[in-house]
Amino acid sequence: MKFIISGKNIEVTAALKEMVIKKIGRLEKFFHPNTEVHATMSVEKMRHxxxxxxxSNGLILRAEESTGDMYTSIDKVVDVIERQIVKNKTRLEKKLKAEALKAENVPSFAEVEEESDYKVLRSKKFAIKPMAIEEAILQMNLLGHEFFMFSNADTNQVNVVYRRKDGNYGLIEPEF
Incomplete structure (x- = not known):
């Protein structure tokens, strides 16, 4: 695995680099040797x-954790990625390009649900009106939701705005 480790508002010490490489390196058995790992450490107030x-070959796994200690954050990120691998084992086996994930190394757990076991508990329909991105964010905040789907007045396409963990906003646009 190729590690790219950077820091924002923190000096990335040799000990922190070694810990990231050691802990995330345990997951190497699931991936090819040319897999890239991008780790970004940052400190905001008292949050690490x-x-x-x-x-790796079309597969992208992402995890973000925030704790009071960087070493604890490292441990939690590894746990999240391991859970993603186990939870999505069936879906990953079907959708990944050939050999992107070495499926024979993924542990088989009884609690892993098949895709057919997912149940839609609620369905909702609503009219989508054309609006600007700023208006969509305002509507989302007024409703108290974490995301809001709307028709972008500039592009006439369906977009989604969402609130990120850091308090900023994101926009999802379709790509054809």
């Missing part, structure tokens, strides 16, 4: 945040 993105 670690964002990890693993990309």
């Amino acid at each position: 945040i670690l964002e990890v993105t693993i990309s």
